[in-house]
Amino acid sequence: MSKKSKKTRVDTIVFAPTNGVGLGHLTRTLAIARRVKKLDPSKKIVFFTTCPAIHLIEREGFTAHYFPSLEICDKSKRRQWDYTLNQKLSRVLHIYKPSMFIFDGAHPYNGILISISPFKKIMKCVWIKKNQYTNISQLRKTFIKEKEKHFHYIITPNEVGHCNEIHENSYMTNFPIIYLEQSEALSKDAVRKLWQVPDNYKVVYIQLGAGKINDIQAILNNILYALKKFENIFIVLGESIIGQKLNIIDENILILRDYPNSRFFNAFDLAISAVGYNTYHELLYFGVPTIFIPNENTSLDNQVARAMNAKKAGAALVLRDSKEDDIMESIKIALDNEINTQMRKSAKKLIEKNGADELAQLIFYLRNK
Numbered sequence: 098m099s100k101k102s103k104k105t106r107v108d109t110i111v112f113a114p115t116n117g118v119g120l121g122h123l124t125r126t127l128a129i130a131r132r133v134k135k136l137d138p139s140k141k142i143v144f145f146t147t148c149p150a151i152h153l154i155e156r157e158g159f160t161a162h163y164f165p166s167l168e169i170c171d172k173s174k175r176r177q178w179d180y181t182l183n184q185k186l187s188r189v190l191h192i193y194k195p196s197m198f199i200f201d202g203a204h205p206y207n208g209i210l211i212s213i214s215p216f217k218k219i220m221k222c223v224w225i226k227k228n229q230y231t232n233i234s235q236l237r238k239t240f241i242k243e244k245e246k247h248f249h250y251i252i253t254p255n256e257v258g259h260c261n262e263i264h265e266n267s268y269m270t271n272f273p274i275i276y277l278e279q280s281e282a283l284s285k286d287a288v289r290k291l292w293q294v295p296d297n298y299k300v301v302y303i304q305l306g307a308g309k310i311n312d313i314q315a316i317l318n319n320i321l322y323a324l325k326k327f328e329n330i331f332i333v334l335g336e337s338i339i340g341q342k343l344n345i346i347d348e349n350i351l352i353l354r355d356y357p358n359s360r361f362f363n364a365f366d367l368a369i370s371a372v373g374y375n376t377y378h379e380l381l382y383f384g385v386p387t388i389f390i391p392n393e394n395t396s397l398d399n400q401v402a403r404a405m406n407a408k409k410a411g412a413a414l415v416l417r418d419s420k421e422d423d424i425m426e427s428i429k430i431a432l433d434n435e436i437n438t439q440m441r442k443s444a445k446k447l448i449e450k451n452g453a454d455e456l457a458q459l460i461f462y463l464r465n466k
Contacts (some may be wrong), residue, residue, distance in 0.1 A: 107139070107140075107141045108141065109141040109142075109195040109196065110143070110197045110199060111143045111197070112129075112130055112142065112144050112146075112201070113144070113186070113198065113200045113202075114126040114200075114201040114202060114389055115200075115201070115202035115203070115206075116136035116147055118377075119306065120148065120339065120356070120365055120375070122201040123150065123356070124276050125225065125254065125274050126153070126201045126225070126374045127154065127157060127275065129457055130142045132453050135455045135457075136461065141160070142159040143159065143189070144344065145186055146164070147164055147165065147166035148163075148339070149151050149165075149339055149340060150255070151163045153356060161339075161440065162185070164185050167241070168207040170194045173194075176181055179207065179208040181208070183211045183212050184404060186208065186252070187211075187212045187215075189217055190212060192418045193431065194219070194220065195216075196464055197222075197223065197287075197460065197464055198216070198222045199223045199225060199359065200223065200224050200225065200248070201225040201226075203222075204240075205224065205244055205247065210247045214278075215288075217249070218372050221249050221250070221463055222247065222248045222249050223248060223250045223252060224244075224248040225252045225253075226252070226253060227254060228253050228406070231430075239374045248461055250266050252268045252269070252270075252456065252459065253269040253270070254270055254273060255269060255271060255272050255273050255274075255452050256389055256406075257377075257378065257407065257447050257448065258407075258410065259383070262441050264378070264408045265301045268459060270455050270459070271450075271455060272448060272449065272454040273374075273448055273451075275382050275443045275451045275453050276375070276453070277357055277359050277360060277379075281360060282361070282383060283363060284363055285363045285364045288361050289359040289364055292331070292351060295329070295457070298329045298330065299329060299330055299367065299369075299432065300330040300331045300333060301330055301332055301366065301428075302334075302362075302368040302369070303333070303334050303368070303370070303371070304358065304369075304370045304376055305369075306337075306373055308365075311441060316390065316419045317345075318343075319421050319424055320424055321347075323425045325379075325446070327432070331351070331352075332335055332350045332440035333365070334351065334353065336352050342354075357379075360382060362380065362385050363400070363408045364378065367388070367428070367437070368385045368388070369387070370388070370389055370390070370418075371390060371400075372401075372404045373400070374398070374403075377389070378448060380413075380444070380446045381407060381413075381448050382444075382445075383442065383446075384441045384442070384444045385441070386412075386436075386437050386440035386444065387407070387413045388413065389407065389416065390415075390416050391403070391415065393417070401417070407444070407447070410443050410444075410447055411443040412440055412443040412444035412446075413440065415432060424446075
C-alpha cells in the first residue's frame with residue numbers, strides 16, 4: 098500500500114486594503130496583486146477588506162473576505178468593532194497561513210495589529226503607505242511611527258514630483274502605482290463609437306471623487322453650467338460604483354458608473370478632476386489634459402502639493418477657487434488646441450512606467466529576504 102503524499106500548502110499572500118467611501122486603497126492593492134499573479138500564477142491571492150466592492154476582487158479571480166468599515170458602523174462602539182475585526186482577520190490568517198500580509202491604508206486599526214502579531218515569525222508584514230501628509234501634528238506623526246513598528250517593511254508608492262525620506266526597512270517605488278496598463282485601455286475611436294459621440298465634439302470627463310469634498314454638488318453645478326456655454330462638448334460624468342448617485346438629471350450628460358474608468362481615458366480631450374492618488378496618476382499616465390480641483394482640507398493627503406506638481410510640469414491646470422468665472426477661464430485655456438496638445442505630451446512624460454510591476458517584484462524580494 099503506497100503512502101499518501103502530504104498535500105503541499107499553497108503559498109498565500111493576504112492583501113488588506115481599508116476603504117470606506119472610496120476605492121483608492123483597493124485599486125492600488127488590486128494593481129499589485131494582478132502583477133504578483135502574473136509573475137507567479139501558483140501564488141494564492143486572498144483579500145480581506147473593508148471595501149464593499151468585493152465583486153471587483155472576485156472578478157480578478159481572487160478570494161475576497163469583507164468586513165464592514167468603521168465609517169458605516171456605529172463609531173461609539175469602536176472597541177467592539179475592533180474586537181470583531183480581530184476575530185474575523187485572525188480566522189482568515191489561521192485558515193490560509195500566508196507567507197505575507199500586505200496592508201494598504203491610512204493607519205492600521207488595533208484589531209489588525211493584534212491579529213497579525215502571533216504570525217509575525219512566519220509571515221512578513223508590509224504596510225503600503227502614502228507619505229503626503231499636511232497639517233499634521235507632532236503627536237499624530239508619533240502615533241503613525243508607532244504603528245509602523247508593527248510591520249517588517251514599509252513601502253511608499255511613488256508620487257509624481259515628490260520625494261519621501263526613506264528609513265531602515267522602508268522602500269519607495271520609482272514610479273506611481275497604476276491599475277491598468279496602457280495596452281488595456283480602449284482606443285479613442287472605439288469609445289467614441291460606443292458612446293455615439295459626434296465627430297466634431299470634444300469629450301470632457303468630470304470626476305470629483307467619492308470622498309468628502311466641500312460642497313461637491315455646488316462645485317459640480319458650476320462646472321456643468323460653465324461647460325454648457327461651450328459649443329460641441331460631450332460631457333461624461335464619473336460616478337463611484339459604491340458612492341451615492343449624483344443628483345443630475347440631464348439627457349445630454351453621460352453618467353459613467355463603471356470600473357476602472359481609466360479604460361476610457363484615451364477618448365477624453367479634457368478632464369476636470371479631484372486629486373486623489375489613483376485618479377491623479379492615471380490621468381497623467383494616459384496623457385489626459387486635466388484641470389485639477391484639490392481638496393484642501395485633508396490632513397493625510399496633500400492634494401494641493403500633488404496638483405501643483407502637475408501644473409509645474411505643464412501637464413495640468415489647478416483650480417483652487419471653483420467660482421463660475423474661474424472655471425470658465427480654465428476650460429477655455431485647457432481646450433485651446435495648442436495648449437491642450439502640450440499638456441497631453443507633458444503628462445505622458447511624467448510617468449514612464451507603471452510602478453505596480455516594480456512593487457510586485459519587490460514583494461517577491463521581501464518574501465524571500
